[in-house]
Amino acid sequence: MNTSVKQRKLVTKTASRRLPERRPISDGGTPLWAQVKSSIIEMIADGRMEPRSKLPSETELCETFDVSRTVVREALKQLVFERLVYKHQGKGTFVAERRDEQDFIGSTVGFSDELMGKNKLVTRRVIRQEVALPTSRARKLLRLERDERVVLIDRVMIVDGEPRTLVRISLRQSAVPGIEALPLENRSLYETLRRQYGISLKRAERWIEAYTPTAEEAQLLQVSANTPLVSIESCSYGDGDDPIEYFIAIYRTDRARLHFVIK
Known part of the structure; x- marks a missing residue:
């Protein structure tokens, strides 16, 4: 599956979870991991993911956004770096409290x-x-x-x-x-x-x-x-x-x- 098709699928699946509408992204546009990251940030910002609540597993996120585990891990890595989420060894990834x-x-x-x-x-x-x-x-x-x-x-x-x-x-x-x-x-x-x-x-x-x-x-x-x-x-x-x-x-x-x- 080429990049543009995967990006269009990502838009369709995230929209089904009531995320804001996105314009289709052509080749050379925003990387898939950045789109996943942006979608998770939106869910945190509008209250669908409360502070200290657990994020879906990597497998669930892969299925939700129709992307590979590598893409999901990069998105989560960036969210951890920006202190929007944190990882608890053996328990998963959680939404950080607002500072x-x-x-x-x-x-x-x-x-x-x-x-x-x-x-x-x-x-x-x-x-x-x-x-x-x-x-x-x-x-x-x-x-x-x-x-x-x-x-x-x-x-x-x-x-x-x-x-x-x-x-x-x-x-x-x-x-x-x-x-x-x-x-x-x-x-x-x-x-x-x-x-x-x-x-x-x-x-x-x-x-x-x-x-x-x-x-x-x-x-x-x-x-x-x-x-x-x-x-x-x-x-x-x-x-x-x-x-x-x-x-x-x-x-x-x-x-x-x-x-x-x-x-």
């Missing part, structure tokens, strides 16, 4: 401030909140003297009941006296800085890298120990040249992806 887009990484808007603006329920679990000596990295970026202390705040940010980010914050103590005693379980840190101390963060430097969590971090974020995560390191400044905040955020990209706007 949020978060914009805080490219701005000085706080993590929770941004999500609450998107009608997400954000709660916080405080792990540590105390005055202590900074790490050597925090001391360097905050430009602290050797004996200067910081306020350490470790929190798990929870979105709609699910842990999303573990944030370890170091604040210049001289800029925020007494913040270690304030209840921060259910309030935005950046809003607290604005209201209590008159501090608005204006700019920040950030570094992003792939990260594998420790056993403790994996437990706090409710992921397996070998789950690939993203580490975001940040140093933020107020109106002047003195840095105010340093943090490292361990971020779950299986639940959201980071969005940047370059101007």
Whole structure:
């Protein structure tokens, strides 16, 4: 069977499953695997395949689209690469959950401030909140003297009941006296800085890298120990040249992806 005939058969069979109508594709058009991939994406997008639901087997997909197993495997390979589906060894292929887009990484808007603006329920679990000596990295970026202390705040940010980010914050103590005693379980840190101390963060430097969590971090974020995560390191400044905040955020990209706007 030549390519154009197989492509026409693919169009007929996918249409029978109530997919949007397609124009016949001539030789040299869209590859068969790309057509299968597109059809599966449409079924996910219009709700016929719900998140975490199992896709038909490779055999069933071959029969549905009248294509070879090689074509189906390439389509699934591309869908896995784009994180639209995931494979579970011995159980099959499943639809991935839809991920949020978060914009805080490219701005000085706080993590929770941004999500609450998107009608997400954000709660916080405080792990540590105390005055202590900074790490050597925090001391360097905050430009602290050797004996200067910081306020350490470790929190798990929870979105709609699910842990999303573990944030370890170091604040210049001289800029925020007494913040270690304030209840921060259910309030935005950046809003607290604005209201209590008159501090608005204006700019920040950030570094992003792939990260594998420790056993403790994996437990706090409710992921397996070998789950690939993203580490975001940040140093933020107020109106002047003195840095105010340093943090490292361990971020779950299986639940959201980071969005940047370059101007």
